[in-house]
Amino acid sequence: MIGQGATGGESGGNFSRAQWYERMHDWEARLAREVPVLLEVVGPPAGNGILDAGCGTGRHACALAARGYRVVAADLSDEMLDVGRRVAEVEGVNVRFVCAPFQALPTAVGGGFDAVYCIGNALVAAGDGAAVQEALRRLCECLKPGGRLFIQTLNFPLLRVDDPCVRGPKVRRIDGVEYISLKHYHFASDSVLIVHSTLFNDSQWRCWTHCGTVYPVTLDELSAWCVRLGLHVDEVWGSYGREPFDPSRSGELLLVGTKQDAPASQGGPCLPTCRRLRISDCPL
Numbered sequence: 001m002i003g004q005g006a007t008g009g010e011s012g013g014n015f016s017r018a019q020w021y022e023r024m025h026d027w028e029a030r031l032a033r034e035v036p037v038l039l040e041v042v043g044p045p046a047g048n049g050i051l052d053a054g055c056g057t058g059r060h061a062c063a064l065a066a067r068g069y070r071v072v073a074a075d076l077s078d079e080m081l082d083v084g085r086r087v088a089e090v091e092g093v094n095v096r097f098v099c100a101p102f103q104a105l106p107t108a109v110g111g112g113f114d115a116v117y118c119i120g121n122a123l124v125a126a127g128d129g130a131a132v133q134e135a136l137r138r139l140c141e142c143l144k145p146g147g148r149l150f151i152q153t154l155n156f157p158l159l160r161v162d163d164p165c166v167r168g169p170k171v172r173r174i175d176g177v178e179y180i181s182l183k184h185y186h187f188a189s190d191s192v193l194i195v196h197s198t199l200f201n202d203s204q205w206r207c208w209t210h211c212g213t214v215y216p217v218t219l220d221e222l223s224a225w226c227v228r229l230g231l232h233v234d235e236v237w238g239s240y241g242r243e244p245f246d247p248s249r250s251g252e253l254l255l256v257g258t259k260q261d262a263p264a265s266q267g268g269p270c271l272p273t274c275r276r277l278r279i280s281d282c283p284l
């Protein structure tokens with residue numbers, strides 16, 4: 001099934017997208033690579049908690065909760081969240097799971113978070129460039145001043161060089177079933193269709209496919225949007241190895257920002273400064 005837009009489409013298997021997502025990732029390896037970077041970015045547990053936006057099956061949220069963080073994990077997909085709730089139960093951790101699209105997050109989960117992260121290409125699934133920018137705005141609204149934002153996507157301009165590009169195969173064996181997976185990226189001018197195809201043999205060979213479109217954001221766009229939204233861009237890495245981003249070599253794009261007191265586009269810190277005034281500070 002092809003071309004069902006940002007929410008994707010699937011066909012051919014006997015499992016849901018959330019179950020497939022769980023099976024296709026080596027979570028032990030992923031968390032071992034990614035959680036130390038998350039911990040560095042968000043800092044030690046503080047009072048206001050962490051928001052995992054586009055949390056998927058909640059693996060990162062559970063890993064942080066197990067380390068003493070108060071975590072809210074939000075996603076558009078109830079199916080992903082249901083798996084996340086089961087993961088939290090099995091791991092004996094407390095995570096608040098909320099079903100909400102990015103644009104509804106400030107209303108659904110409130111503001112003032114110590115840190116917000118949106119990883120695994122989740123942000124670029126918001127829609128076109130305007131929708132991704134709007135999603136970013138909403139993530140920033142959820143942050144306290146001084147709070148940190150962490151975004152991770154693929155380095156799309158590099159993938160585009162190979163268009164149409166294929167990544168894989170990735171082979172996994174789970175409960176005696178072999179899964180062989182390929183990802184195809186098909187670029188249009190301002191979108192990428194990502195098709196996941198998985199062959200699996202659970203008594204006979206079958207094929208499961210899923211597709212969705214994402215916006216191929218570039219570093220220039222992402223950092224300009226962040227600055228416009230009042231973030232200071234602290235770090236730009238090319239992978240979870242934390243080496244500096246290299247547009248012609250890095251497979252991923254990781255951006256860390258800190259929310260400043262006022263967005264640059266508002267011409268200065270007037271509003272937050274005024275809000276911080278106490279009556280006793282008032283010159284009248």
Ligand SMILES: C[S@@+](CC[C@H](N)C(=O)[O-])C[C@H]1O[C@@H](n2cnc3c(N)ncnc32)[C@H](O)[C@@H]1O
Pocket residue numbers: 053054055056057074075076077080100101102103118119120121122123125126
């Ligand atoms: C590739 S998964 C990444 C999940 C998780 N962050 C990880 O790294 O494993 C992308 C997630 O983004 C969610 N998503 C896509 N569009 C969204 C939107 N507009 N609002 C909220 N979540 C969205 C999907 O439901 C999916 O769970």
